[in-house]
Amino acid sequence: MRGLGTRTILYQQNVAASLGMYNNDLISVDILNETGPITAGELSKLTGLATGSVTALIDRLEKIGYVRRQNDPSDRRRVIIVPEYESKEEISNTYLPLHAAMINLVSSYTPEELALITEFLGKAGSVLEDQIEQLSSTTRGKTSS
């Protein structure tokens, strides 16, 4: 689990480098892709980045067309960040070899085995989510800003 974690991080860093992006920028588009449109404040909370850093990050992503800001249709005073990520060919091309290799790996398992593995991965994800929340509240408690 720990070895896989380290490799996941290194893989993501290599993807970011090959796209000429900052790590946090790529992580943010991944998060947005999963959550759908959210506010800058919500993105700041999810990434653990300061609000000012998130503003600059969204500026950069908007400039290269990976996200756009728009008024929330359900509350026009709120601005939400909309991912435009999946449509970007350079990103899907970069992930393509990983997808192909993962599909190849997955095809060697039965549907029952895959159901078990998927359930485990989902639960491990929830465990990590809880841990992130606990850690980030501890870290916020320690710093004054």
Added chain:
Amino acid sequence: MRGLGTRTILYQQNVAASLGMYNNDLISVDILNETGPITAGELSKLTGLATGSVTALIDRLEKIGYVRRQNDPSDRRRVIIVPEYESKEEISNTYLPLHAAMINLVSSYTPEELALITEFLGKAGSVLEDQIEQLSSTTRGKTSS
């Protein structure tokens, strides 16, 4: 898998922040912990960081006692980086709640199920390792340095 990946990265960033460390410094001690003693050049290759950055990183880690440089006993002209990581209480304390939660998760599966999951995670790790190697050679090809 992708959701778990994003959470893994965010968890690691939060651990680094709570320890007051740079992300790459924490990733490097995790790598060293897995590989055992390696040279600065090997660490540079594994992390994808430039040699100069790795030198500064090892300086920082040596200063806080997370690694030490020593002559390779099998080739005294080589300097290797030895992890001193596991003995650090602040690190093991930080990972403790995650370990406890993971042991709790794992205890709900049978040994046969866990064998299957462990095998899958190992294979997924190898897939990522191949992808990292391919990506980093592509990136190196693109940049002149």
